[in-house]
Amino acid sequence: MGGSSGKPALVTGAAGGLGLAIARRLAADGCRVGLIDIDGDGAVRAAAELEDAAGFCCDVTAEESVVDTFGRFESAFGGPPDILVNNAGIVRTGDLLEHTVEDFRKVTEVNLVGVFLMSREAGVRMAARGSGAIVNITSLNAVQPKSDLGAYPATKAAVAKLTEQFALALGPRGVRVNAVGPGFVEAGMSVPIYRDPELREALGRAVPAGRIGTAEDVAAAVAFLASDEAGFIHGQHLMVDGGGSFALWKQMPRLPLGEAES
């Protein structure tokens, strides 16, 4: 991908899953990548497979840890990141009416507060230099919520709005901010869903594109939005979901022709 070569990039939650796929893709595009994760050993192991990469332990919910990580990143790469991908995220499932406030707060801390902290620290540094790109990972659930996903859909919708807020704050200072919303993707936290081949096939059929997505599908969209080729794309929320976000009528019982479909 043109426009990213040689740039230092920072990817959160990069010890595995989508984060690692994004780090691999950015590295393939020529970026020098800092992989951070609360699983520090995992981040270091993941970085070892890439050229010109380094892994760091960081809890994106802890201000001190985030500030310290930017310091370590700058020592390793000779300056702040040109690209930040806010990918770290967690989910707690279960009946919403029995959901604990602890679970609700924990998911909000990682998925929303973590994105704020990382974006603020990166944003200050990028704005001082007058350039940079931030890409936030949301979810299909930001626009199609499910009742059994606790705080997850609400936090992802909030990240989409926070993307616009940071886009307003940072755009005039040369920094672009966008979001990518993965849909049915066989990677990371969703891998267990696809273990049943029948369910996997049924889900693939329900997606308008006719298949389940891959981590590489998501990573390609992130790499594009982070690159100079997306130079005038700003404050956008790009769904990478094979059309899943507008597929409601595909799931509904067939209506007789001529009846209003509204």
Ligand SMILES: NC(=O)c1ccc[n+]([C@@H]2O[C@H](COP(=O)([O-])OP(=O)(O)OC[C@H]3O[C@@H](n4cnc5c(N)ncnc54)[C@H](O)[C@@H]3O)[C@@H](O)[C@H]2O)c1
């Ligand atoms: N896999 C999917 O189907 C899917 C779909 C839509 C959106 N997403 C989003 O993609 C992102 C990546 O998800 P994934 O599927 O790869 O999950 P994953 O569980 O494989 O990866 C998440 C990573 O975040 C790290 N992490 C958790 N808390 C952290 C913290 N406080 N600080 C730093 N790192 C922390 C974890 O250690 C883990 O390595 C998440 O934001 C998720 O919501 C995933």
